[in-house]
Amino acid sequence: MSQVSDRSPASEEISQAALAAVQKHAENPSAFLALNAGNQLFIGDGGELVAYREAGRFFVQFGGVFGPRDRQAVVLREFRQHARARRRRIVGIQLQRADAELYAAEGFTLNQVGSSYAxxxxxxxxxxxxxxxxxxxxxxxxxxxxxxxxxxxxxxxxxxxxxxxxxxxxxxxxxxxxxxxxxxxxxxxxxxxxxxxxxxxxxxxxxxxxxxxxxxxxxxxxxxxxxxxxxxxxxxxxxxxxxxxxxxxxxxxxxxxGFTPFTGLEASHELTPSSALTGKFLRLLAEKGGAVYPAASQLAYKQKWGPQLVLPEYLAFEGGASPGAVWRLLRVTKSV
The missing domain is CATH 3.40.630.30 (Gcn5-related N-acetyltransferase (GNAT))
Structure with missing residues (x-):
């Protein structure tokens, strides 16, 4: 049976399962952030991990499903049931391309939100x-x-x-x-x-x-x-x-x-279905959003090391994108 942890002392076993899921299955280079103390943890029947935070009517999920590829769709559907039972919608952040394709196949609306560098x-x-x-x-x-x-x-x-x-x-x-x-x-x-x-x-x-x-x-x-x-x-x-x-x-x-929001945005990176309005809003933040997130200074620091790898990362919206979902995402990260 799937389990949820609020990081209480009784959840130590769940925390160890979360660590094992990241170590065994995470392709996302930022996956270790899923283990941050403020996160809630949803553990699938096979030990798969979904990390998220609650923000108003949304569960803001970090980095996709950390588990075997052939189990990810199943666990995502279980997590959606968990969210639906609590009258919450899911917003995914920092999804890698393979994650984004899975979420698109499951009916989410996708937009590139930034890039990671290595x-x-x-x-x-x-x-x-x-x-x-x-x-x-x-x-x-x-x-x-x-x-x-x-x-x-x-x-x-x-x-x-x-x-x-x-x-x-x-x-x-x-x-x-x-x-x-x-x-x-x-x-x-x-x-x-x-x-x-x-x-x-x-x-x-x-x-x-x-x-x-x-x-x-x-x-x-x-x-x-x-x-x-x-x-x-x-x-x-x-x-x-x-x-x-x-x-x-x-x-x-x-x-x-790691990930820098609002950088490396390219039309060629977008998936179907995507939100034209959200894409326009994210490009506006890329141009004028320095007060929201210090993307320009972060990017300058990363580029000075000559990264050989630049990967797009994505937002995923359950039930279609909305300005409210983007706002909640900014709020849960304390960007505004």
Whole structure:
């Protein structure tokens, strides 16, 4: 029988089933975010996972069904029954192309919402004129005394939390921390993440948290990254360069930079059925939506590493797209 978890202490068995589903079946490089503490978990009879959050009349689902390909349609139908029994409609976010095709076949309306970016580590190099500015930025930070080390979160919790608080204050008093589409630090699955911390004179000034990525392009997801507002230029680049060096020594395959909304939108990526109105709205956000989501700055950071892989990602609407569903999606991520 399918199970639902609200992350209560009694749901530990369900949480372990969710972790196993991601490790065994997830093709989405951001799949580890499905295990965030704020998510609700729907577990199919065969251990398949659907992660979601409730937002008004909607269940906002993250990343498709994590399970064997021949079970995904069945579990999606079960999840739709679960939602219908609670008078909720489903909005899917961050679906990969194969997920989107499945949802389209099940009657959902699809629109491309953005793209994800990745570097193939065995082919990666900072040599050449293309990366001159990036190399200079990294060298400047290191010459300025920045030290980067992989550390245990439990031993540096206070420093990380201090960076988080200062980072959020630096964004302005009315800015809320974006959730659901990014990872977290701490919690029951922290042991699977890796934390690279940058310090100046032993003072923590920035960090990047990396989550594991599974599937046919395994490796690491460049996930949560924060810096003090007064940290010097180049600290984030230097931290990521150090992590890339470590991943390369370990012969990791891919460094995924994850999903950026409202980027890489192409008419050729759209599926049938799609919503012309939603597509127009998303393109408007791509052009003028900097106040909603910092897509331009995120994209610039990802592109400076020369990603070899760019993949479209999709929204899926049960029963047709609507401005209300898009609004609820923005609200559940705290983008507005």
């Amino acid at each position: 570097v193939h580590i065995p082919r990666f190099t900072l040599r050449g004129s293309r990366f001159m500015k990036l190399r200079n930025k990294i060298s400047r930070a290191r010459r300025g005394g920045l030290r980067v080390a992989e550390v245990a979160f439990a031993e540096h919790r206070d420093g990380v939390r201090a960076i988080d608080a200062a980072w959020l204050r630096g964004k302005g008093r009315h800015v809320k921390e974006i959730e659901f589409l990014i990872g977290e630090t701490g919690g029951p699955v922290q042991q699977y993440r890796r934390l690279f911390l940058g310090t100046l004179e032993d003072r923590p000034v920035a960090y990047v948290s990396y989550a594991p990525a599974y599937g046919s392009r395994p490796g690491w997801l460049h996930d949560l990254s924060r810096r003090l507002p007064d940290a010097p230029p180049g600290v984030m680049e230097a931290i990521n360069a150090s992590a890339l060096e470590a991943f390369s020594r370990e012969r990791a395959e891919w460094l995924h930079f």
